[in-house]
Amino acid sequence: MARPTLDGLGEELLVNLMTKVSLTCRQGDALFDAGRFDAAEAKYFQEAFEIVGSGLALPTTAGDPTGGVICDLYVGLNLWKRANLMGCCVGIAKCLRRKNDIEMALAWCDEVNVLYRCGFHQLPQPIYDWIDWTPDIPELTLLKSTALCVASEILAELGNSGTATTRRWNAHKTTKNLPMHHQTTLLHGVLNRALRNKMLELRHPDPHAPLGTGPLVPGLQVRGSWARLNVAKMGGVTDGREAFACFIWNSHLYVAGGRTSSTGPFHRDMWKLNLNAPEQWHRLPGYPVTLGASGRFIGWTMLVRESNSTVLLFTGRPTIDVFDLTSETWSSAPLHTTYTPTAADVEAGITDGWPWPGKVSCDATVMFSASQNTVYVFGGSHARSIMGCDLFMALDLATLRWRRLSGSVRAPRVANNGCPSPRKNAGGWASPDGARVYLLFGHFDREAASVYNELHGAGEAFGHEDFWSWGVKEEKWRRERIAGNPPCARTELAYVYNEKLQRAIVFGGYHPTLPTYVLNTTTGRDTQFNYSYFGDTFLYDVAPSPSPDHATPTSRAPKWAQVLTAGFPTYRCQAQFAVDSTTGKTYMFGGWTNNQYIPTHTQMMSRSFGDVWELRVDLPGGNFEGVDVEEEGRVARAGPWQRCWACAAAGPWKKCGGTCKGRVFFCGTACFREGWAEHKRAHKCRKA
Ligand SMILES: [Zn+2]
Ligand SMILES: [Zn+2]
Ligand SMILES: [Zn+2]
Known part of the structure; x- marks a missing residue:
């Protein structure tokens, strides 16, 4: 709506007046405050449907074609209607939380986030997610923050400390630079600085958190167990790897390339470990292409093709290297792929006839769809962008021809709301039916921009908080809701799709700007890290089978659940998952962490891991039968820490x-x- 230009005081009066007239949700608030919760809930619903009409189901649920973040009806709402609807959603979330309907309460909190996000689509020019646009309506600021903090409280009760902390931190971040008239007592009560600082002392999972051994919240929590494999003999990759390639074939775990630390040594070797008898790593022929021809073997991906027992290595060059798993040799007949840019591709910056400048690509999200016989590549860095790009390419393995599906070679000046923004090290997987390709989080390395004279530079990297899926048939991106009990934003995460469990699995990674406070009880000195490493585990279920006693609209919708484990591998980034397709078991290898983040006696700044873990989850096919939950609660290591047998601390x-x-x-x-x-x-x- 158009607002007349007034001086500061006049404008404030007008805002106050509009607040009183427009925000009918406050009638619900009055009932809620009077303890008339059922009447309040009914009022919120009535006012909400007054705004959206009867054509929209509230809350809109994730997954179906209308269930993305962007909703045309929401984009069309003026700011006052938007604020009022947000008020109703927050009110309903509070009412449902009182009734212990946790999942629906979270869905209503997320509806507020969606309403806020849709506001960005009203701007005359799309903006990137790292620019936080806040309308100058204090009520809207308060409601957005309240939704984040109510969700934070619920998630904290669920033991999802990473996402709980991130939500509360985001409420602070989005409000801290707003003008004085936004900084009300009410807002600061919601933001709760003391609680925020306390939460920033947590690790995720926190080793001191009570081990929930009681009943779980169905749909939002799954019990699991991390078990480390005992590789008896040192050697091969046991000294640790980061930025390596990793896969499983025939119950053997393969690791290739990568580096021991950021300063090297840099590897071009390949090793395998028999997962059924993991005595030692066996050396295989190293990558035969010269360093000069390919660049370093860093941040590349290898994809298993079960159909002909080979594995493909994508490096950004037109030649896809092939390793024959049966003969254990690098094939002398690699795949020679081709590409012809269209006029639109040239417009998107593909000027030298090949999508990846310098014929290198690293830290891209490379996914294989067996049912489509297609390799998908999203983002990553190349010779003309170290920050990460938004280029999305597909390679048809039948024709060996590449095609650009969306995005550009370098991050454009103006954002594109219709596709994921530039990034690297995102998670991703193709759905087994080949219908959709998912892309999760990752980061845009704004810190590196100035070095290479790229656009969008800043003092810190941006950690993406979004989740997208590409519709293969309709050739369109959809920004997905992140429903249920989800992981917080992170990059360099471990991810995989496990077909036997029918779940995507996510572990660890790091958040480039979520701080962690460490209190040193001996010296009394605090250390603040401006980032956080994670050791938490999550599952994504795209088609949950709802339990009959849970008939809410969200129960059937795609959603996230946290895997609760007594022990967990040390907080880290760049670990990788792989699934043994023979047994359906899920394994994790490697990665690295900043040494100051964990208790250590070495002087080195960081360390990489060479450990192998199996993740077992309490689901059909999750190999959970042998897990002794009670014993684990008393002996399982919590990341870098041991557990006391007597008190479990x-x-x-x-x-x-x-x-x-x-x-x-x-x-x-x-x-x-x-x-x-x-x-x-x-x-x-x-x-x-
Ligand atoms: Zn990292
Ligand atoms: Zn003993
Ligand atoms: Zn004890």
């Missing part, structure tokens, strides 16, 4: 010195005295 505890050879740990003499008798009995330990 996590910390740098001492091993039991008995004949058990350190099967359990104790946090101190009190717990040792208390737990010794039981440990003796349970593990047949004797004083050594």
Whole structure:
């Protein structure tokens, strides 16, 4: 709506007046505050449908063609109607939370986020997600923040500390630079600085969080277990790898290339480990192409083609290298792919006849759809962009021809709302039926921009918070809702689609701008990291089968669930998942972490991991049968920390010195005295 130009005071008066007239949701708030919760809920619903009409189901649910983030009806709402509808959504979320309908309460909080996001589509020119556009209506600011903080409280109760903390941090970030008339007592009560600072001390998962062994919230939580494989002999990749390629074939885990640390050594080798008898890594022929011809073997992806027992290596060159898994040799007949740019492709910056400048691509999201016989490549960096691009290409393996589906060679000056913005190290997978290709999070390296004279530079990287899917038939992107109990924004995450579980799985990664505070109880000095590393695990279910006692509209919709595990691998980025298609088991290997982020005695700034883990989840086919949940709760390591056998607290505890050879740990003499008798009995330990 057009607002007359007035001086500051006049404008404020007008805003106050409009607030009173337009925000009928406040009638619901009055009922809520009077304790008349059913009447409040009814009022919120009535006012909400007054705005959207009867044609729209509220809350709109994820997944179906109308269930994306962008809703034409919402884009068409003026700011006051938008604020009023947000008020109704927040009110309904609060009412449902009181009734313990957690999933629906979260869906209504997300509806506020969607309403806010749709506002961006009213701007005369699309803007990138890293620009936070806030209309000058304090009520709208308050409602947006309230929805984030209500969701944060619910997620914290669910034990999803990463997403809970990110939501509360985002509420702070989106409001901190707004003018004084937004900074109301009410807003600051919602933002709750003390709670925010407390939450920023958490790790995700937090080793001190109580181990929920009680009943889970169906649909939002799944029990799981991380088990480390005991590779007896050192050597090969056991000294740690980052930015490597990784896959599983015939129950063997393969790792190729990458580096030991950011300063090297840089590898071009290949190794395999028998997952059924993981005694040692075996060396295979290294990558035969010269460094001069291919560049470093960093941030590349290898894709298994079960149909002919080969694996493909995409490097950004027209030649796709092929490794024959049966003969264990690099094929002398690699795939020679071709590409002919269209006029639109040239317009998109493909000027030298090949999509990736310098014929290199790294940190792209490379996905294989077996049912479409197609390789999809999104984003990544190349010779003319180190920040990450939004180029989306498809290679038809039948014709060996590339085609550009969306995006440009370099990040355009003006954003495009219709496709994911530029990024690298995103997660992604093709749905098994070949109908959709998913893209999750990743980051745009704005810090690196100035070095290479690229657009959109800034002092810090931007961590994408979005989730997209590409409709293969309609050739269109849809920005997806992130429903359920989801992971927070992150990049360099481990991801895979497990066909046996029918779930995508996500683990770890890092958030480039979510701070972590570390209180040192010995020195009394605090350290603040401007980033966070994660060790949490999530599943994405695209077609949940709703339980009969849960008839809400969200129960059938695609959604995320957190996997709750007593132990977990140390917080890290660049780890990789792979699924053994023979057994359906999910394995994770490698990655790295900043050493200051975890307790350590070394002087090195970072360390990479060479460990192999199996993730077991309590779902059909999840290999959970052998897991002793109670025992795990007392012995499983919480990231870098041991767990005390007696009290289950996590910390740098001492091993039991008995004949058990350190099967359990104790946090101190009190717990040792208390737990010794039981440990003796349970593990047949004797004083050594
Ligand atoms: Zn990293
Ligand atoms: Zn203890
Ligand atoms: Zn012992």
